[in-house]
Amino acid sequence: MKRINIVICGLLATLVYTSCSHDLLDIENPNEPTTGTFWKTEDDAQKGLDAVYSRFYKEGTWMRWLSFRYDLGSDEGWSTSPWNELADWTRFNYVNYNFWEGNNQHWEDFYVSIFRANQVLHYVPEISFTDDTKKNRIIGQAEFLRALWYFQVATLWEKGALVLEPKDGSYKPEEVPEARLWAQVEADLQSAAAKLPESWDADNRGRATIGAAKALLAKAYMQQHKFAEAKAELQWLIDKENSLYGLMDDYMDNFTHYNENNKESIFEIQFDDKNKGGTGNDASMATGFQRTQFYAPGGIGWQDGKARAWLVGEYKREKNLSGENDIRLYHNLYYKTSPQDFPDENPLIYGRKWDDGAWGDHMFIRKYSTGYYRDREDYFAPNNYRLIRYADILLMYAECIVETGGTPTEAAVYVNKVRTRLSTNLPTLQNSIFANALSSKDAFLKRLQMERALELCFEGWRWADLKRWGLLDTQEGIDELKSRDGDFNNFILGKHKRLPIPQIEVDNSDGKLTQNPGY
Structure with a gap:
């Protein structure tokens, strides 16, 4: 790992997770950690937290398959994979609701990640620390990570189980509506922002910060059209421009394994090519970016x-x-x-x-490809994935300005920062062929939709954007998307804006989880 030593900790967390299970002879390994013997020291707390971070190295996350849902399921991309079922899940042909790579693996990886975060949040408050600041930062990071995964559940399925304590295998999850999921995301991120530092030292780069918590909280607010609340959170990051955050002169610095964790990064997943094993929880667990x-x-x-x-x-x-x-x-x-x-x-x-x-x-x-330094791809690309960039913050802030009564001219200041980046060198909106975008709120927001696509394409936010803008809710919106992406000819209003709940989860819930409408 580049900064956070999490591989061995991932193995440890798996042992903790499975420690309550016994084999057929009911024999326990005295050397295997259990929840009763593990959560005792500051070091245990840190290892438990690092095991939560280790969940980024699973195929159902941004490491591999989640980009298929967000990039290829949106109007930015598509799939011609000979694996028909994989391609079908990017064009709204959901036949097998238990398709592992398209659905179930996301659900499992998200909820195992939530389980690990719940362990930290349940056990660490009872551990004695010599420094309460360190303790609070561990708790704050776990809150951030739990919120990050519930954000994905709310975005993809619009309902799910809300589990806030570590549970054993007999637990039957009970569904809650989308609003309850967003409320928990808000609560976790508000609490995390009060505990996290503005930055970390070099050995801890990649950990969640107050800026990451506020940025994700702003995104959660915006998905619910709480633009005033989002603007207040974004203001904190805007005020840190030139001290903590800013735009890199070279746009490409955001997508290679050079210049990582730079001033434009709000939160990025730390990938590298040092470990080249599988995606299990052993010492050789792969930590490379596999989407490439x-x-x-x-x-x-x-x-x-x-x-x-x-x-x-x-x-x-x-x-x-x-x-x-x-x-x-x-x-x-x-x-x-x-x-x-x-x-x-x-x-x-x-x-x-x-x-x-x-x-x-x-x-x-091309974005995130490694063609800038080698002649082929493999499963071990070293590029960090910049989950949230400062350019995104500027564009979100512009959206919030006009959504809360500000003028397009006021909002254009922040769009222009992105457009006039040194390497991009575009004219300001006022001096561009899109100057009419400043004529009204609606015209500005429509142009902003395209500005976000041109800056942030293939970074995993387009699907959430389409939902927030209501383009998935009306025939007019779907017709617009069809004009760019023929896969939307398969889109059914009221159904395909959300994924089906994995059927095995519904079947095993004793009626506590129900299938999404239309499925």
């Missing part, structure tokens, strides 16, 4: 995930102040005519020329 293998062109990766062509067209609608195409297009997508659009950039892809036979006219996702 699935998004890379054939012959380099699996090309299961691809970009929609409309993004290229949108990037090319305006030139920067030097009369060139928006450099974000080059950094975010591979496509056949990219060398002509960017004659001053490297024309090769992973050191190769475009393969007409294998790649045709498809658009590939």
Whole structure:
């Protein structure tokens, strides 16, 4: 691991999790930690917390499959995977509600993560610490992480079990509605923000901070259209510009394994390529970013995930102040005519020329790829995943300004910071071909939807954005999405804005969990 030593701790937490189970002979291993022998010391508390972080290294998270739900399920991407069931789950063809990679693994990985956070929150308050600040920071991180996973449950399924204590295998989860999930996310993040530091030392980079808690809390508020509350949380981060946070001059610094944990990072998942095992809980547990293998062109990766062509067209609608195409297009997508659009950039892809036979006219996702330093992908990319960036904060703040009565001109100040980043070098909105966006609230918000796509595409927020903007709630919204992404021809209003609850969870709940409407 780069900063947080969590691999061995992941193994330890698994032992704690399974310690109450006995084999057929009912023989206990005296050397195996149990909940009765483990949660005693400050070191135990730290290990237990690090085991919560270790859950980022599971396929159902951003490590691999969650990007299929958020990137490829939105209008930004699509799948041509020969694995038909995998591709179907990006185009709203949900037949098998127990499809592991598309549904059940998300549910399991989220709730195991919540279980581990619950262990910390249940046991650590009873442990004596020499420094209460350290104790509170451990608790605050666990609150942040639990909220992060409940945020995903609310976003994907819109209801689920609300479990706040560690439970044994006999527990039957009882569902709560979406509002209860968001309320818990709010409560956890408010509590976390009061305990967490503004920053960590070099050995602890990647841990949650007050800024991360406030940013995620703002996102939770915005998903519920609580824009005034979100704006107040975002204000704290805006006020820290030039001291804690800011934009990197080079847009690409946010997506390579160079310059990680930089000033633009609010929270990022720490990946590396040192451990090259599987995704179990042993000492060689993989800690690499695996999405890159699935998004890379054939012959380099699996090309299961691809970009929609409309993004290229949108990037090319305006030139920067030097009369060139928006450099974000080059950094975010591979496509056949990219060398002509960017004659001053490297024309090769992973050191190769475009393969007409294998790649045709498809658009590939360059963001987070490792083609900048090697010639093929594998399951061990070292890039950290920047879950929340300061650019996102600026764009959210602009949205909150106009949603709380501010003017488009006031909000444009923050959009312009993103547009005029040194490497992007676009004109301000006022001086662009989109100047009409400042004419009204509705015009500004519509332009902001595109500004977010051009800055944040393939970073996992588009699906939440589409839900917040109501585009998944009306036929007009779906028609707009269809014009960009043919998969939305399969979208059924009132049904596909949420996933089906894994059927095995419904069946095993003794009626306490019910299937989502329409399924």
